[in-house]
Amino acid sequence: MDAIDLLSGVLTKTGDLVDGVTADQLGLPTPCDEYDVETLRNHLVGWLLVFAAGSQERRHEGDPTAYVCGADPAGEFRAAAADLVAGWRTHGFDREVRVVGGRSPAESVFNMALMEYMAHGWDLAVATGQPVPFTEQEAARTLARAEATLPPQYRGEGMPFGDIVPVAEDAPAVSRFAGFLGRRAAADDATG
Template sequence: MNDIALLSGVLSKTGDLIEGAAGVEGAEAGWRGSATPCEEYDVGALVDHLVGWLQLFEARCDGRAYEADPARHRSGPDPAGEFRAASAGLVAAWEKYGFDREIALTGESGLPAAMVFDMALMEFTVHGWDLAMATGRPVPFTEREAAEVLVRAEATLPPQYRGEGMAFGPIVPVAEDAPAVDRLAGFLGRDPAWRA
């Protein structure tokens, strides 16, 4: 699968999940406070995290400064619109500048562009999974998409980023013949059997 098509598909589906979380339940119904598989975030905080980090990825991959703290981002009344605008910018940046470069994502030192690309895929697929599970919606990622992101995650995520206080929990064992999206969730520290 083409790299840009893979990223574009993941971002589009995650944007749909954000729209569904905000639009189907509505803020008045309390959707923002619902639990997610990612224990540090309720649904509202997860949506803010997704939008804030996508804006960071978009700016830095386009070679622009990003002065805001993505962890402090608070979405406006149309978080799906914010997410989709940043998605379009991120895809355009990859199409324009390609992979033969380094990208300084959160610090002064640059990372290989391919690594940053894979980090974005992991971020928006696994948190898309979190959002789908938390809001009772089907996980939208195809078997092919999930399998490709899993291969990249296995090559990108070293053990030192796992454990208490780290970005990822320990691997959750999942059957080898389970769907790729379940194996991806387990590899990224989620329990595929999680229910709200």
């Protein structure tokens, strides 16, 4: 499995989680303190549009934090995911990619997208009681990319990522990944 196939698999599984959300779950809390399920779903699609535009060498217009899904959130997610994957397949990694606020090395942007959609897929699964769908191989490879990408200065109070939550070394890779990204429920997920 190459890197783009890895991303495609994670996006497909996260899209299935988006599709599995029911109307009565929209107000449920998620492992991300600032998001309920509906806000997380909007975040997932809004930022996917940004990542897709960058991968396709387009400039994204609009504020991803203000994005609100329409009547078919899963359809919107899947269309943007297909656009993102096609952009990576067409334009590759030997370039800089615009996300927000400037251009960054393609590999870093790719890793950010991969981390974003596995982490928030995990969040959505935990919040809605759906099984966490990511395979051991997907989670292990995403964790390795996260460890290589996420510097300590982006962790802690007021930062995009929480402090690392200790998870047993022999826990499933998806639980270790969630713990690495600061998800408190990861330790419980690994043991129970």
